Amino acid sequence: MEISFLLHPILLFFFFLIFIFIILFLLRPKFLCNCEICQAYLASSWSKDFHNLCDWYSHLLRQSPTKTIHIHVLRNTITANPDNVEYILKTKFENYPKGKIFSSILGDFLGRGIFNVDGDLWRFQKKMAIIELGQQSIRSYCFEIVSQEIHSRLLPLLSSVADGGSGGVLDLQDVFRRFAFDSICKFSFGLDPMCLELSLPISDIAVAFDLASKLSAERAMAVPPLIWKIKRMLNLGREKELKKAIKLINVLAHEVIRQRRKLGFSTHRDLLSQFMRTVSDETFLRDIIVSFLLAGRDTIASALTSFFWVISTHPAVESAIQLEADRVIGPTSNPTSFDQIRNLHYLQAAIFESMRLYPPIQFDSKFCQNDDILPDGTFVRRGTRVSYHPYAMGRMEQIWGTNCLEFNPERWLKNNIFCPENPFKYPIFQGGFRFCLGKEMALFELKIVALSVIRHFRIQSTTPSSSVAPRFSPGLTATFCGGFKVIVSKKRKWE
Numbered sequence: 242m243e244i245s246f247l248l249h250p251i252l253l254f255f256f257f258l259i260f261i262f263i264i265l266f267l268l269r270p271k272f273l274c275n276c277e278i279c280q281a282y283l284a285s286s287w288s289k290d291f292h293n294l295c296d297w298y299s300h301l302l303r304q305s306p307t308k309t310i311h312i313h314v315l316r317n318t319i320t321a322n323p324d325n326v327e328y329i330l331k332t333k334f335e336n337y338p339k340g341k342i343f344s345s346i347l348g349d350f351l352g353r354g355i356f357n358v359d360g361d362l363w364r365f366q367k368k369m370a371i372i373e374l375g376q377q378s379i380r381s382y383c384f385e386i387v388s389q390e391i392h393s394r395l396l397p398l399l400s401s402v403a404d405g406g407s408g409g410v411l412d413l414q415d416v417f418r419r420f421a422f423d424s425i426c427k428f429s430f431g432l433d434p435m436c437l438e439l440s441l442p443i444s445d446i447a448v449a450f451d452l453a454s455k456l457s458a459e460r461a462m463a464v465p466p467l468i469w470k471i472k473r474m475l476n477l478g479r480e481k482e483l484k485k486a487i488k489l490i491n492v493l494a495h496e497v498i499r500q501r502r503k504l505g506f507s508t509h510r511d512l513l514s515q516f517m518r519t520v521s522d523e524t525f526l527r528d529i530i531v532s533f534l535l536a537g538r539d540t541i542a543s544a545l546t547s548f549f550w551v552i553s554t555h556p557a558v559e560s561a562i563q564l565e566a567d568r569v570i571g572p573t574s575n576p577t578s579f580d581q582i583r584n585l586h587y588l589q590a591a592i593f594e595s596m597r598l599y600p601p602i603q604f605d606s607k608f609c610q611n612d613d614i615l616p617d618g619t620f621v622r623r624g625t626r627v628s629y630h631p632y633a634m635g636r637m638e639q640i641w642g643t644n645c646l647e648f649n650p651e652r653w654l655k656n657n658i659f660c661p662e663n664p665f666k667y668p669i670f671q672g673g674f675r676f677c678l679g680k681e682m683a684l685f686e687l688k689i690v691a692l693s694v695i696r697h698f699r700i701q702s703t704t705p706s707s708s709v710a711p712r713f714s715p716g717l718t719a720t721f722c723g724g725f726k727v728i729v730s731k732k733r734k735w736e
C-alpha cells in the first residue's frame with residue numbers, strides 16, 4: 242500500500258474521528274454524571290422553572306445545608322457561604338489561583354492581562370494599577386472625564402429622545418454601554434472612541450469586544466471542554482467567530498497603542514501611558530488594554546442598567562435620592578467635586594443595594610491547586626473549579642435576613658451614614674488579595690451618572706410589569722437579554 246494513500250484527506254478525517262472517539266471515551270468518567278443536578282444542567286431542564294442559570298443556582302444553594310453545591314459535569318464546586326469565600330479569597334489565597342484552565346478559556350481574549358494571570362505577571366500589573374488608580378490627582382481626572390461625557394453627550398442624548406427623537410423610547414443598556422466605553426477609553430488610554438455619538442456607527446472594537454466576551458464565557462460552559470478545543474483547532478462554528486472578533490480587537494488595540502505613541506506618553510495621565518513607560522512588548526500592552534476595557538466598561542454599564550431597572554419600580558427611593566442631592570449639592574447646581582459625590586450616603590446605599598440583588602459579576606471562579614477542605618466541610622479536589630456566587634449570596638436569608646429579596650437601601654444606613662458590609666458577605670468587588678482596584682472610581686461614576694439622570698429625567702420601563710425578573714445573556718458580566726427599553730421624559734431642563 243502506498244504511503245500517499247494513507248494521507249488521503251478522507252482517510253485522515255476517519256483517523257481523526259477515531260482519535261476523538263478514544264479521547265472522549267477516556268474522559269467519559271469526568272463528564273458523565275447521572276445525578277439530578279447534572280442531568281438538569283445537561284438537558285437544560287432547569288429552564289422550565291427558572292429564567293436564568295444564576296436563579297437556578299441560587300435556588301440550589303439556598304436549599305443546600307452548607308450553602309455549597311457541586312456541578313459534577315463541570316467539575317465545579319459553587320458556594321454562597323461567606324466563610325468559604327473568605328477562605329478562598331484570603332486565608333488560602335495561594336491554593337486558589339485563576340489557574341491554567343481559566344487562563345486557557347480566556348487566554349485568546351484576555352492574553353496575559355491582569356484578569357487572566359497569577360504570580361509575578363499579576364503582581365506587576367497590580368502594582369502599576371495601584372500606583373495609577375491610587376493617586377489623589379486621579380480623582381479630579383476622573384471627575385473631569387465623566388462629567389464631560391455626561392454633560393456633552395449623555396444628557397443631550399436623553400434630552401433629544403425625550404423631545405420625541407425616537408418616540409421617547411430608547412435602550413438604556415445600550416446607552417450605558419456606549420457611555421462606559423467612551424469613559425474607560427478616555428480614562429485608560431486618553432483616546433475618545435465617541436461611541437455615544439449616536440450619529441456615528443458603534444465602534445468596531447466595542448462590537449468585537451461584546452462578541453469575544455460572550456463567546457469566551459460560552460467556552461466555560463462546554464461539556465466536555467475538549468469540544469471547544471477541537472472546534473478551535475479546526476476553526477469551526479463559534480470558535481471561528483471568536484477568532485475573527487479577537488483578530489479585530491488585536492488590530493484596533495494595536496492602533497490604540499500606535500496613536501498613544503504618536504501623541505506621546507511620557508507625561509500623560511492615562512493608565513496606558515503609565516504602562517508604556519515601563520513595558521515595550523506590544524502584545525502585553527494589547528492584553529493590558531483589553532483587561533482594562535473589560536474591567537471598566539461592562540461592569541459599569543451592567544450596574545447602571547440594573548439600578549435604573551430597580552428604581553423604575555421604586556419611586557420613593559428615587560425621591561429620597563433627589564431630596565438628598567438637593568440638600569448636599571443644592572437644588573439647581575451640578576456636582577462640583579469628587580468629595581461632594583462621596584457625601585451622598587443614601588444614593589450610595591441605593592447603588593449597593595441594587596448591586597446586592599443584581600451584581601455586575603454574578604459569579605467568579607478559581608482553581609484548586611491541592612486537595613483541600615473548605616470551612617463548611619466540603620472536600621475540594623485538586624484541579625477542579627471553585628466558584629463563589631455573589632448573585633446567590635444576595636438572596637440568602639442567613640446573610641441578609643428574611644427580607645433579603647426586598648430592595649431596601651435603608652439596610653446600608655446607620656443614622657443616615659452609609660456603613661459598608663464585610664466584603665466576604667458582599668463580594669461584589671471581590672475581597673482579599675484580588676480586590677477590585679477600580680472600586681472607588683466605579684462608585685463615583687455610578688453615583689454621578691445615576692444622579693444626573695434621575696435629577697433631569699423620568700425613566701419608565703416599556704414592559705408593563707417590570708417586576709418580572711430580567712433575563713440575562715451568557716457573558717462575563719450580567720447583561721439584560723434584549724436590552725432595557727425605557728420611555729424617557731423630562732423632569733427639568735438639564736443645562
Ligand code: HEM
Pocket residue numbers: 355356367370533536537538540541544601602605668669670671674675676677678679680682683
Ligand atoms: C461596578 C463596577 C465594578 C465592579 C462590580 C467590579 C468588580 C470587580 C471584581 C469582582 C473583580 C475581581 C475579578 C477577578 O479576579 O476575576 C475586579 C477586579 C479588578 N477591577 Fe473591578 N469592578 C468594577 C469596576 C472597575 C473599574 C471602573 C476599574 C478600573 C478602571 C476596575 C479595575 C479592576 C482591576 C484592575 C481588577 C483586577 C484586580 C486584581 O486582579 O488584582 N474595576 N473588579
